[in-house]
Amino acid sequence: MSQSLDFGAILEGLYPYRRTTQSHRALPGEPLDRAAILAEVTGMASAEDEMGDRGLVSGSLYSGDHDHYGFLGEVFSLFSHANVLQRDMYPSATKFEGEIIAMTSDLLHGTGVGVITSGGSESLITALYAYREKARETRGVTAPNVVLPRTAHVALEKGAHWMNIEVRHAPLTDAYVADVAAMADLVDDNTIALVGSAANYAHGLIDPIEEIAALAQERGIGMHVDGCLGGWLLPWVERLGYAVPLWDFRVPGVTSISADTHKYGYALKGSSVLLYRDKDLRRHQYFTSSDWPGGLYISPGLAGSRSGGLIASTWAALLATGESGYLAAADDIMRTAVAIRDGIRERIPQLEVIGDPTFLIAVKAAGDPQDPQDPNGLDMYLVNDALIEQGWRMNALQLPPALHFCVTRPNTADGVAESFVGALEKAVAYAVAHRGEPASSGALYGFGGQPQGQQTLQVLMSGYLDAMHEVAPDLPAV
Ligand SMILES: *Cc1c(COP(=O)(O)O)cnc(C)c1O
Numbered sequence: 125m126s127q128s129l130d131f132g133a134i135l136e137g138l139y140p141y142r143r144t145t146q147s148h149r150a151l152p153g154e155p156l157d158r159a160a161i162l163a164e165v166t167g168m169a170s171a172e173d174e175m176g177d178r179g180l181v182s183g184s185l186y187s188g189d190h191d192h193y194g195f196l197g198e199v200f201s202l203f204s205h206a207n208v209l210q211r212d213m214y215p216s217a218t219k220f221e222g223e224i225i226a227m228t229s230d231l232l233h234g235t236g237v238g239v240i241t242s243g244g245s246e247s248l249i250t251a252l253y254a255y256r257e258k259a260r261e262t263r264g265v266t267a268p269n270v271v272l273p274r275t276a277h278v279a280l281e282k283g284a285h286w287m288n289i290e291v292r293h294a295p296l297t298d299a300y301v302a303d304v305a306a307m308a309d310l311v312d313d314n315t316i317a318l319v320g321s322a323a324n325y326a327h328g329l330i331d332p333i334e335e336i337a338a339l340a341q342e343r344g345i346g347m348h349v350d351g352c353l354g355g356w357l358l359p360w361v362e363r364l365g366y367a368v369p370l371w372d373f374r375v376p377g378v379t380s381i382s383a384d385t386h387k388y389g390y391a392l393k394g395s396s397v398l399l400y401r402d403k404d405l406r407r408h409q410y411f412t413s414s415d416w417p418g419g420l421y422i423s424p425g426l427a428g429s430r431s432g433g434l435i436a437s438t439w440a441a442l443l444a445t446g447e448s449g450y451l452a453a454a455d456d457i458m459r460t461a462v463a464i465r466d467g468i469r470e471r472i473p474q475l476e477v478i479g480d481p482t483f484l485i486a487v488k489a490a491g492d493p494q495d496p497q498d499p500n501g502l503d504m505y506l507v508n509d510a511l512i513e514q515g516w517r518m519n520a521l522q523l524p525p526a527l528h529f530c531v532t533r534p535n536t537a538d539g540v541a542e543s544f545v546g547a548l549e550k551a552v553a554y555a556v557a558h559r560g561e562p563a564s565s566g567a568l569y570g571f572g573g574q575p576q577g578q579q580t581l582q583v584l585m586s587g588y589l590d591a592m593h594e595v596a597p598d599l600p601a602v
Contacts, residue, residue: 130564130567133564134588134591135591135597138591138592138596139596139597141168141596142596142597142598142599143599145164147595147596147598148595149595175515175517176188176534177190177534178515178534179534179535179536179537179540180515180516180517180540181516181517181534181535182517182518182519182528182529182530182531182532182535183484183519183530183532184530184532185532185534186386186387186388186389186390186532186533187390187532187533188532188533188534189390189533192390192441192444192445193392195440195444196391196392196437196440196441197392197437199433199436199437199440200392200433200434200436200437201433202433202436203216203217203431203432203433203435203436204431204432204433205431205432205433206431206432206433207429207430207431207432208221208430208431208432208435209423209428209429209430214432216432216436217432217435217436220432220435220436220438220439221240221435221439223439224240224385224397224435224438224439224442225237225238225239225240225397225399227442228355228356228383228385228389228397228399229399231355231356231359231383232351232355232359232372232373232381232383232399233372233373233374234372234373234381234399234401235373235400235401235402237399237400237401237402237403237406238397238398238399238400238406239397239398239406239409239424239425240395240396240397240398240435240438241395241396241397241398241425241426241427242394242395242396242426242427242434243384243386243393243394243395243396244277244279244350244352244353244382244384244387244396245277245279245282245283246396246425246426246427247352247382247383247384247396247397247398248277248279248280248283248348248350248352248382249279249280249282249283249286249287249426250398250409250425250426251317251348251380251382251398251409252270252280252283252284252287252289252316252317252348253283253287253408253409254380254400254405254406254408254409255268255270255316255317255345255346255348255405255408256268256287256289256316257408257409258316258346258404258405258408259314259316259345261408263313265313265314265316267290267314268288268289268290268314268315268316269289269290269291269292269310269312269314269315269316270284270289270290270291270292270315270316270317270318270319271292271294271307271310271311271315271317271318271319272291272292272293272294272302272307272318272319272320273293273294273295273296273301273302273303273307273319273320273321273324273331274293274294274295274296274523275296275300275301275302275321275324275325275326275327275329275331276293276319276320276321276324276350277321277324277325277350277352280319280350289316290314292310292315294306294307294310299329299479299480300327300329300478300479301329301330301331301332301479302320302331302332302336304332304335304336304339307336307339308339311339311343311345315343315345316345316346317340317345317346317347317348317379318336318337318339318340318345318346318347318348319336319347319348319349319350320332320333320336320337320347320348320349320350320371321349321350321351321353321354322349322350322351322354322355322358322371322372323353323354323358323481323482323483323484324350324353325353326486326521326526326528327478327479327481327484327486327521327526327528328353328481328482328483328484328485328486328528328530329478329479329480329481330354330358330368330369330371330482332369333349333369333370333371333375333378334369334370334375336377337375337376337377337378338377340377340379341376341377346379346380346405347377347378347379347380348379348380348381348382349371349372349378349380349381349382350382351371351372351381351382351383352382352383352384352387352396353384353387353388353484353530354371354388354482354483355381355382355383355384355388355397356383356384356385356387356388356389356450357387357388357454357457357483358371358482359372360450360451360453360454360455361454361458361482361483363451363454364451364454364455364458366458366482368482373399373401378401379400379401379402379405380398380399380400380401380405381398381399382396382397382398382399383396383397383399384396384397385397385438385441385442386438388450388453388454388532389438389441389442389445390441390445390453390533391434391437391438391441391442392434392437392438392441394434395434395435395438409424409425410422410423410424411423411424411425453533453536456533456536457483457531457532457533457535457536458482458483459536460531460535460536460540460541461481461482461483461484461485461531463541463542463545464485464529464531464541464544464545465477465481465485467541467542467544467545468485468487468545468548471545471549472545472548472549472552473490473500474489474490474491474499474500474502474552474556475487475488475489475490475502475507475548475552476488476489476490478526483530483531484528484529484530484531485528485529485531486521486526486527486528486529487504487526487527487528487548488504488524488525488526489501489502489503489504489524489525490502493525496559496560499556502552502555502556502559503525503555503559503563503566504520504525504526504527504555504566505520505525505563505564505565505566505569506554506555506558506559506561506563506566507527507548507551507552507554507555508520508527508551508563508565508566509551509554509563509564509565509566510550510551510554510555511527511547511548511551512565514547514550514551516544516547520565520566520569522569522572525566525569529544568581568584571584
């Protein structure tokens with residue numbers, strides 16, 4: 125793997141519009157013409173939608189239906205300016221929010237208790253906070269830890285970092301799911317909760333939720349199931365007759381679940397549901413202040429002011445899709461995912477599908493990439509390079525090096541699965557032919573294994589974040 129980074133390409137990727145639009149470093153003195161602004165953003169939006177609309181992107185875009193987006197935008201615009209913190213002015217928000225929670229809870233066999241958040245990360249971090257507060261208040265835990273499988277979503281690590289909670293990672297089994305015996309060994313008196321995923325982001329696999337929940341019950345602690353990705357899809361996959369192990373509130377011991385409406389709920393970005401089995405746990409995330417000069421203040425979670433637009437449009441997305449809409453979408457998604465999974469297994473022996481997936485297919489090299497004699501020891505980042513070259517956008521993984529295709533509705537169009545498997549075959553042939561050469565999509569991953577590599581990577585990643593918050597650098601004079 126190479127350590128050669130192409131900074132020119134990174135710059136082009138971050139700031140393509142420096143070539144075609146004016147960069148603003150200060151407010152314009154006079155207002156710009158609305159029509160001109162609209163023309164500029166319309167151009168950007170249609171250019172940026174193109175790849176996703178052709179079905180070449182893994183995950184990220186879940187609905188892909190522009191009529192649906194247009195309808196949600198209409199609903200959004202009616203409440204975009206409304207601050208739902210002011211409930212006396214906007215009782216509609218109470219109806220929308222309560223009904224979104226109720227519909228999600230009904231789907232996941234819950235008790236109707238939950239909150240709405242801005243996304244999966246906020247749902248996970250909020251759950252972590254509720255467990256931490258509960259453990260502190262009821263058990264006096266002051267040095268909390270959370271036990272989770274290595275594949276649990278990294279937002280939990282972010283939240284734990286913010287809230288000074290120790291993260292204890294359990295390894296995976298050979299089937300790439302949580303090793304529950306290893307989790308049991310990591311639990312102690314300071315453990316606030318256990319976590320499992322349905323399904324996890326990296327490999328799309330469902331952890332043994334029933335076993336983890338039984339462990340949680342045995343130890344007298346709660347269990348969160350991260351259903352951010354699968355929460356709004358797996359119930360339909362189960363109804364269609366595919367094998368889906370129990371993972372929701374039907375499992376005793378599961379005490380909270382996150383399910384993102386902005387993924388397979390087909391709502392606009394910025395919405396997720398966090399469900400609790402009981403109101404007591406939910407109370408631990410609430411904040412109330414009765415002695416602030418600004419008045420009596422109540423807030424369920426992190427956000428203060430919130431737009432009514434997102435709540436209204438999320439509610440509208442659920443109603444405008446309905447059971448039959450979600451079932452039909454899940455049917456298309458599963459047919460596509462199965463075609464991709466089987467196509468890889470039948471036609472590409474150099475690759476191995478990780479575990480036994482449903483809607484998200486992760487693949488790794490069938491052999492050992494570190495062994496130059498192993499004919500199946502492919503560099504998966506070379507495979508990714510060749511997929512990118514053919515216009516596809518997969519998600520790159522590490523530990524082990526792999527790629528995944530999270531199948532969404534835009535990918536279910538006729539011919540997409542077949543053409544993906546064909547592209548992957550070509551990409552594998554490319555990786556075989558170019559074995560040992562540096563992969564551009566693997567350049568950053570290459571640092572990880574070097575001495576000081578992790579530190580170098582951290583510096584590079586922070587530098588990238590800096591660059592993401594700057595105006596495009598001026599073009600060099602020609
Ligand atoms: C997407 C995802 C999250 C995080 O959600 P965001 O909405 O990106 O904050 C958490 N868990 C899983 C399994 C996910 O796929």
